Amino acid sequence: MTDFALDDLDRGIMRELELDGRRAFREIGRNLGTSEATVRARVKRLQDQNILRIIAFADPASLGRTQLGIVFLEVEPDQHEAVVEAVSALPEVTYVSTILGRADLCVEVLSNDNNALWTILNERIGRLPGVRRMETTTVLKVHKLRYQSPTGP
Structure with a gap:
């Protein structure tokens, strides 16, 4: 499924997005002690590998x-x-x-x-x-x- 192992930063980014899928990459980076560019690149990689999907739920x-x-x-x-x-x-x-x-x-x-x-x-x-x-x-x-x-x- 993946060509790489998830690290603590990947898991941290996913936790942040699970709390709020619209959270700004800048805020996620600040919370995790990394740059906005790093968060953006990690999210793209996680999405490209079909590990992460950011979706919306509508109230049926x-x-x-x-x-x-x-x-x-x-x-x-x-x-x-x-x-x-x-x-x-x-x-x-x-x-x-x-x-x-x-x-x-x-x-x-x-x-x-x-x-x-x-x-x-x-x-x-x-x-x-x-x-x-x-x-x-x-x-x-x-x-x-x-x-x-x-x-x-």
């Missing part, structure tokens, strides 16, 4: 999409990658991960309402070749949404 409720479903899929082993690609291509799917346990995939689906969620689950995801079983739960309220890398060794 403010956009009219208010039903969030978490779907656990059990898939045929030889169809795993095909199901991942097909589910990831759906515009209503916001998150896909391979997991261990009763299910093989965890999929987050954002829809306008329960009827739309039902349609997505039953007419699109559930009909995908390779999907054995589907278990769904709906999210009533999100209390925290944040990704932060571990700070340990």
Whole structure:
């Protein structure tokens, strides 16, 4: 994945950006005891290596999409990658991960309402070749949404 090892400065820059992705490189440099140019170069390198992405989260409720479903899929082993690609291509799917346990995939689906969620689950995801079983739960309220890398060794 990378041609280089991350050092303490790389990790520090990422921590600073996790706290505020719009933080100025000058401020990050000041906080970490390095120059703005060094921070800029490090961020570019981390982005070029696909280690770092700076993204924005919009509040789904403010956009009219208010039903969030978490779907656990059990898939045929030889169809795993095909199901991942097909589910990831759906515009209503916001998150896909391979997991261990009763299910093989965890999929987050954002829809306008329960009827739309039902349609997505039953007419699109559930009909995908390779999907054995589907278990769904709906999210009533999100209390925290944040990704932060571990700070340990």
